[in-house]
Amino acid sequence: MSDLFWPGDHRAGEVCSDRAFVAAMVAVESAWVGVELTVPEVAALGGDVDPEAGGNPLIALLPLLRAAHPHLELHTGLTSQDVVDTAVVLMMRDAAAVVRRHLARAVAAVDDLVSRHGDVVLDGRTLTQPALPVTVGHRLAGWQRGLSEAGEELSALRWPAQCGGPVGTLRDARLAERLGLDDVPAWHTHRRPVTRIGDTLVAAVDACGHVARDVLEGSRLGELSEGRGGGSSSMPHKHNPVLAVLVRRAALTAPQLGATLHLGAADQVEERADGAWHAEWDTLRLLARRAVVAAAQTADLLEGLRVHPGEAAR
Template identity: 50%
Template sequence: MTDLFWPGDHLAGDLMSDGAFLAAMVAVEQAWLGALVDAGIAPADARADLSVADGDVETIARRADVDGNPVSALIAVLRDRADAETARWLHRGLTSQDVLDTAVILCVRDVLIRVGVECAAQVRALSELIETHRDAPALARTLTQAALPSTLGAKISRWLAGVLDAAEPLAGLRTSLPVQVGGAVGTLAATTELAGSIDAALALGDALADRLMLAPALPWHTTRSPITRIGDALVTCCDSWGHLAADVTTGSRPEVGELAEGSGGGSSTMPHKNNPVRAVLIRRAALTAGPLGATLHAASAASVDERSDGAWHAEWATLRTLARRTVVAAAHTSDLVCGLRFDEGRAAANLAAANLAAADGLLSEQQTMTELTGRPGLSDYTGAADRVVDATLSRARHFLEESS
């Protein structure tokens, strides 16, 4: 896929595309039909290999406008091509929300896998940058102004901690993504009728989860926390990358000059420019991710009755946009940190200049502390920065071991 309105969208490939979504819906129908046959509810000759063609996307998308979602149109296409016995049992016991919600979960799983791979690459790259520059003197700034001496290692470790905060929950989220099987109103009424008992109906839901390699779950239907939880995880990733990117855009200003992208972007009219394009595009994603996540929460809060009148429908494109943009931001961040360059000399010069410019120097806080304690000041006023760096690197190593 490409998107001229969102440069870099092609980096997300087929993830959350129309084709991927259609294939996921077919996979749900295929798995359910197989579960019915294996349970002895549907006859063996109802088993069939369900498939759709690339050209079906347009047909199904246009027909989706009739019923408000693409599942009915998909079922019509599949039944038209199936033999009589398969058509008779196809989709029996399911409702459109079962198919659509479970298909969305399948698509999201692929997104989370990709984001997890990118996060691991970022953790490795940032760890290497810390090892290279950990003791290099640098100026720490608060509220845009010179504050205290620090190190480049301390600065990078804060980026790394943010990435780890976002990346660590992803693995658990991937393995707990739930199947959705509830029937028309979330009571499994039709499935219970088909299966002959409540236990058998619940077992069919578990069988579907097993076939799709999802977590078994009771119907969640109008309880949308599985969707908001996914959205929150994606937004948290974009938050961490946005922080990193903001520091890069500031640090790469010519008047600061401490950072540079490995390969910056050019200007259509100013050949002398070397724009921090990766950082700019990452910030773009970070600025828009939060509102998309908020829309998912608003839809969840507006969930009503046993199927929402618009709130459920608002989730699909919102989650798709958030997911694809997160993948693109993940790829851009990996590219950024793998090529990021630090100018240690410039960082030290900026620290020295700020110290001279300050009325009492940058160590006025230290002087206050020594007056209070009566002890002479330490030669290196960076406190526990080195210990923080070590702890963050240890956490990174553990993460990489767990994710390998």
């Protein structure tokens, strides 16, 4: 998958793609009946079966599954939200694992920079103005702490199954057990599991944004430069800090996605939300993909980052 409006989106691969969403929903239905079901072609959704007609993708998927498995009693006892929520949790678990891997790369790159340049002295700056001398190692320690904590918080996330039935009164541990998820009471209109995932992904992007902002400032002053950098369409002499710019872009937009999740959580009503639940899916998809991309770009940025001691001393 690629997106010209979000350079670097290809780094997220199949994370939260349409194909991954369909596969996750099929995995939930498979776990419920205890039989491995056939995953339909994504192209079938939107063709003969229109996701818009039922208001959620599971309603569009079920006729395809039932046609492929006419001998099975599929979905009995569940509601659409059980399947969609649990599928989203499965996708978020996968996305978080990818973000963690990139953050681990970023932390290792910071460690390497400390070993090679940690004793280099440069201006410490407060409110962007020169303050007192510090070492590169001191500044890098702040990056490392933020990236490491973000990875730890992602590792600490819990992944709950959703199994409440039509009005949230069902509780069946088999679904969670078969999918390796936590068995908890239905959370149809209690959306903290969603906002917690969103908050943690935003925090990971925040940590990456801190690195990017410092690199952009250091690049302006000549203390730092990106190993690869990017050119200009009109000024061939330029070596633009492209990765830092793209990571900062993510850091400037991720918090609003998290805020949308909280708005949806506050707008829940009775036993099933009328739009607030629906607003989560694309929001989480964007947030997860952007966190993966930002973490990957941050790791690449740090692995190629150059420190210029002469400029720092000057």
